[in-house]
Amino acid sequence: LMMLTRKLIEVRNILKTVDHESDSLTLPSIVVIGSQSSGKSSVLEAIVGHEFLPKGSNMVTRRPIELTLIHTPKSTANGGKTPVEYGEFPGMGTGRITDFGQIQKTLFDLNMAVPAEECVSDSPIELRIHSPHVPDLTMIDLPGYVQISSMDQPEQLREKISGLCEKYIQEPNIILAVCAADVDLANSPALRASRKVDPLGLRTIGVITKMDLVAPEIGSGLLSNNKYPLALGYVGVVCKTGMLSRFRSGGHDAHGEGNIGSSVTKQENDFFSANREHFKAPTRGRNAGVEPMTGTDTLRRRLMSVLEESMGSSLHTIANAVRMELEEASYQFKVQYNDRAISAESYVAETMDSLKLRFKDFATHFGKPEVRQLLKQALDDKVMDILAQLYWTDPRVKELGQLADDRKITPETLDRYWQHKLDASSSALTKSGVGRASTQLVVDAIRTQIEHLAQTEPFNHHPEAAERILAFSSAILRERFGLTADQVENCVKPFKYEVEVEPREWEAGRGRSVALVERELAMCDDALSRLKKAIGGRRLKGAMEYVAELEERDRRRAAARLKAVREAREGGSEQQAEQPQQDDDQSDPLRPDYNSALLIKAREARFLQNRSDVLQARMRSLQSKRCKTSPDSKAFCPEAFLNVVADKLTYTAVLFINIELVSEFLYQFPREIDSRLVYDLQREDLLKFARENPGVRRHLDLQSRKEKLGEAMGKLEALQAIYEERGGNARGG
Numbered sequence: 001l002m003m004l005t006r007k008l009i010e011v012r013n014i015l016k017t018v019d020h021e022s023d024s025l026t027l028p029s030i031v032v033i034g035s036q037s038s039g040k041s042s043v044l045e046a047i048v049g050h051e052f053l054p055k056g057s058n059m060v061t062r063r064p065i066e067l068t069l070i071h072t073p074k075s076t077a078n079g080g081k082t083p084v085e086y087g088e089f090p091g092m093g094t095g096r097i098t099d100f101g102q103i104q105k106t107l108f109d110l111n112m113a114v115p116a117e118e119c120v121s122d123s124p125i126e127l128r129i130h131s132p133h134v135p136d137l138t139m140i141d142l143p144g145y146v147q148i149s150s151m152d153q154p155e156q157l158r159e160k161i162s163g164l165c166e167k168y169i170q171e172p173n174i175i176l177a178v179c180a181a182d183v184d185l186a187n188s189p190a191l192r193a194s195r196k197v198d199p200l201g202l203r204t205i206g207v208i209t210k211m212d213l214v215a216p217e218i219g220s221g222l223l224s225n226n227k228y229p230l231a232l233g234y235v236g237v238v239c240k241t242g243m244l245s246r247f248r249s250g251g252h253d254a255h256g257e258g259n260i261g262s263s264v265t266k267q268e269n270d271f272f273s274a275n276r277e278h279f280k281a282p283t284r285g286r287n288a289g290v291e292p293m294t295g296t297d298t299l300r301r302r303l304m305s306v307l308e309e310s311m312g313s314s315l316h317t318i319a320n321a322v323r324m325e326l327e328e329a330s331y332q333f334k335v336q337y338n339d340r341a342i343s344a345e346s347y348v349a350e351t352m353d354s355l356k357l358r359f360k361d362f363a364t365h366f367g368k369p370e371v372r373q374l375l376k377q378a379l380d381d382k383v384m385d386i387l388a389q390l391y392w393t394d395p396r397v398k399e400l401g402q403l404a405d406d407r408k409i410t411p412e413t414l415d416r417y418w419q420h421k422l423d424a425s426s427s428a429l430t431k432s433g434v435g436r437a438s439t440q441l442v443v444d445a446i447r448t449q450i451e452h453l454a455q456t457e458p459f460n461h462h463p464e465a466a467e468r469i470l471a472f473s474s475a476i477l478r479e480r481f482g483l484t485a486d487q488v489e490n491c492v493k494p495f496k497y498e499v500e501v502e503p504r505e506w507e508a509g510r511g512r513s514v515a516l517v518e519r520e521l522a523m524c525d526d527a528l529s530r531l532k533k534a535i536g537g538r539r540l541k542g543a544m545e546y547v548a549e550l551e552e553r554d555r556r557r558a559a560a561r562l563k564a565v566r567e568a569r570e571g572g573s574e575q576q577a578e579q580p581q582q583d584d585d586q587s588d589p590l591r592p593d594y595n596s597a598l599l600i601k602a603r604e605a606r607f608l609q610n611r612s613d614v615l616q617a618r619m620r621s622l623q624s625k626r627c628k629t630s631p632d633s634k635a636f637c638p639e640a641f642l643n644v645v646a647d648k649l650t651y652t653a654v655l656f657i658n659i660e661l662v663s664e665f666l667y668q669f670p671r672e673i674d675s676r677l678v679y680d681l682q683r684e685d686l687l688k689f690a691r692e693n694p695g696v697r698r699h700l701d702l703q704s705r706k707e708k709l710g711e712a713m714g715k716l717e718a719l720q721a722i723y724e725e726r727g728g729n730a731r732g733g
């Protein structure tokens with residue numbers, strides 16, 4: 001029958017990992033409570049047969065320790081080479097620990113990791129001990145009740161511990177109430193707590209420790225179960241920590257699989273044999289013929305049978321509960337996921353594949369033509385800026401149009417002014433750091449795209465992975481940047497000295513510049529008409545005229561002042577220079593309805609008007625016979641020439657950026673995904689990654705819940721079958 005407890009402990013451990021809302025999925029365990037120093041640890045260690053619990057004066061048990069004892073047969077399959085006695089902390093990946101001192105240290109560290117201000121934590125430590133000397137049991141060790149509050153054990157701690165214990169001593173758990181023989185049972189906080197939840201003591205076993213500290217007749221009186229009766233009775237023990245020495249009574253292990261080695265201390269044995277007559281079954285009274293329960297071995301057997309009975313009576317109920325939960329989980333899994341199973345691995349693989357696929361899509365749309373368009377547009381803008389700065393604001397620009405129309409003027413006889421202007425414009429373009437600027441532009445475009453990839457579903461759930469993607473992308477780009485920029489800069493170098501233009505190139509450039517100037521003109525006119533619309537044509541016109549007047553007046557004043565300064569310098573009189581005699585217009589220039597906001601708009605409108613006029617003139621010039629004829633007319637048509645230069649720069653830049661940067665990036669990125677995102681991941685990283693996605697997490701959770709419930713169900717059904725065959729009592733308790 002030992003098998004039942006053992007199998008149900010397995011089921012219990014499976015069910016514990018199923019995240020369930022109802023308590024109906026809980027199988028009973030033995031919960032050990034008692035006040036500090038009542039001898040709780042000593043009892044537990046006597047049962048296990050090893051010292052393994054943390055010791056110390058300062059509250060060393062701060063978390064529940066969920067102890068699963070697993071009885072292992074003595075001889076093992078591989079010739080006794082595998083350790084038969086060891087502990088393990090499931091979920092911590094410590095593996096088998098054969099040194100119980102090491103277990104003790106680990107438990108100590110885990111407990112001490114609870115910060116002092118928290119006092120106790122209700123997150124349990126799981127510990128499994130495999131040994132031929134232990135029975136199959138599950139026990140939960142809880143922090144000891146605090147008797148007296150003091151400086152380092154405040155009231156708050158006391159309440160926290162009671163709360164924690166109360167949580168654990170609920171049904172269906174069995175309560176092991178530890179009381180010291182030398183302390184009045186009336187003062188035992190363990191018994192008091194137990195009575196609250198189990199008034200008849202139906203699931204409470206009393207353990208009286210330190211029997212050696214009281215006179216044997218008093219001790220046996222405590223065990224007689226008179227004062228605070230418990231249905232499961234009291235067991236008296238002597239098990240002093242540090243005196244643990246195992247000796248096995250002969251042939252104990254030969255009694256079949258249920259029997260385990262004894263770990264009674266010599267002290268305990270000596271004590272009870274020396275006082276045998278006090279612990280005999282009384283001949284008279286209520287307990288006549290019933291021998292009081294004494295000794296650690298008795299306690300273990302008692303625990304085994306109580307747990308087994310409790311588990312047995314839970315079998316039917318728990319099987320029903322698990323069946324219902326399993327049906328619900330299966331139904332949900334079918335409805336929500338159409339029974340589709342996933343794993344962390346499959347999710348990671350899918351995610352990376354889709355990332356690569358989306359990257360590939362980007363790559364096919366980011367070839368030479370796209371890079372070219374990107375750069376050309378930037379350079380076109382630059383050209384327009386240069387033209388605006390050097391030509392369109394030049395008061396003489398209208399002259400240039402007339403010169404172009406004048407047939408007598410040749411490029412050679414054209415005013416040098418225009419030739420210099422052209423050279424300056426060309427330099428402004430070719431010497432503007434095309435290498436860095438164009439590389440930067442492409443780098444930015446790629447980065448933007450990668451940022452986008454790293455933000456789209458499902459990477460929005462995986463900030464760490466997204467971060468990594470950006471990091472390695474940036475690393476590749478950074479590595480290629482300098483080289484690419486230098487290459488481009490080197491290759492555009494000749495254009496800094498001379499740009500040769502073929503007639504075909506000229507015509508193409510002229511065509512493009514016409515389009516650009518046209519677009520500029522359209523924008524200009526558009527802005528102007530918007531202003532007109534907002535302010536009213538007539539009102540704007542009036543304001544513009546007024547602004548023109550003001551400007552004219554300012555111009556005249558400035559001229560007068562200049563003249564005066566000159567005269568003063570020549571005539572030696574300084575007063576005159578300071579005070580221009582009179583203004584030609586003394587009338588108040590501010591008309592009441594022209595506020596400053598309107599005047600700002602009017603100035604803007606005048607600028608736009610002027611720009612529009614210039615652009616129209618330039619359009620005519622670009623369309624003129626001279627501009628159409630040949631590249632020789634470049635000084636007359638700077639727009640066309642600069643466009644050709646920009647085109648040549650673009651061509652060169654694209655060539656090298658494509659080789660040095662884009663192709664490299666497109667090649668390396670998918671490989672980096674594999675090496676930095678996938679190969680790096682350990683099994684638990686994969687799981688962590690997959691679980692970052694809430695949808696996937698729900699899917700995995702439901703799936704694992706279904707699997708675990710299925711596993712538990714399988715075991716329970718097998719147990720039920722055995723029970724029914726034997727006609728055993730699997731009925732509800």
Ligand code: GDP
Nearest residue numbers: 036037038039040041042209210238239240241
């Ligand atoms: P816990 O704080 O409840 O875990 O108590 P411990 O097991 O650490 O025991 C408290 C003290 O009582 C220790 O000094 C033990 O050596 C001592 N002790 C425990 N059991 C016995 C016993 O049966 N007899 C005697 N004399 N001392 C005991």
